[in-house]
Amino acid sequence: MDRILFLRKFIEEPKKIGSLTPSSSFLADKMLRDLPWENFSYAAELGAGTGTITKKIIERKPNDCKFLVVEQDYSMRHLLEEKYPDVVFDSFAENLSRTLQRINFPLLDCVVSGLPFANMEEDLRRRIIENVCDSLKHDGVFVMFQYSLQMNSLLKKYFSSVKTDFFLLNFPPAFVYFCKK
Numbered sequence: 001m002d003r004i005l006f007l008r009k010f011i012e013e014p015k016k017i018g019s020l021t022p023s024s025s026f027l028a029d030k031m032l033r034d035l036p037w038e039n040f041s042y043a044a045e046l047g048a049g050t051g052t053i054t055k056k057i058i059e060r061k062p063n064d065c066k067f068l069v070v071e072q073d074y075s076m077r078h079l080l081e082e083k084y085p086d087v088v089f090d091s092f093a094e095n096l097s098r099t100l101q102r103i104n105f106p107l108l109d110c111v112v113s114g115l116p117f118a119n120m121e122e123d124l125r126r127r128i129i130e131n132v133c134d135s136l137k138h139d140g141v142f143v144m145f146q147y148s149l150q151m152n153s154l155l156k157k158y159f160s161s162v163k164t165d166f167f168l169l170n171f172p173p174a175f176v177y178f179c180k181k
């Protein structure tokens, strides 16, 4: 069902959704497995889609770690709201800093993203990365996947460390970016 919803949304808005199918659970594990979840008190996910990565974050995070999920598509967000009543939801990644103030979250330990940056205008891309950077604690981490290395130079302007890894067990294969503030 999730795959059908995802495909339908892709047909409606291909640029915004950015992929034909949800990520593989292998990719989600690759993104999350080396993060020190036991130390995290506040985390956010941007571009959750139908929730492949959301599910894995909820499995890994401590019970008392507060979690914000941001997804612009109403149907996919609604699906996740029904599934995860303890999670806080919002719509637009470009409003992340303002959202944190509104919901009374302090700076975040971690932001995980599945956003399709490659399809965005340069200005929106920059605004989202600025929001992520402003929303993270001084030692916060930002992890995301993309299908190219196009985001490397922008990320290097905002983060002290940017590492990438190519991962084959996804359709299409993806680059995982690990960034430290």
Ligand SMILES: C[S@@+](CC[C@H](N)C(=O)[O-])C[C@H]1O[C@@H](n2cnc3c(N)ncnc32)[C@H](O)[C@@H]1O
Residues within 6 Å of the ligand: 016, 017, 018, 019, 021, 022, 023, 046, 047, 048, 049, 050, 051, 052, 053, 070, 071, 072, 073, 076, 091, 092, 093, 094, 113, 114, 115, 116
């Ligand atoms: C490539 S899909 C990834 C979905 C999911 N994370 C996964 O890995 O299967 C990108 C998602 O980002 C969402 N999205 C795109 N632009 C957004 C924005 N500005 N704010 C929040 N979500 C956005 C899309 O609606 C879509 O669900």
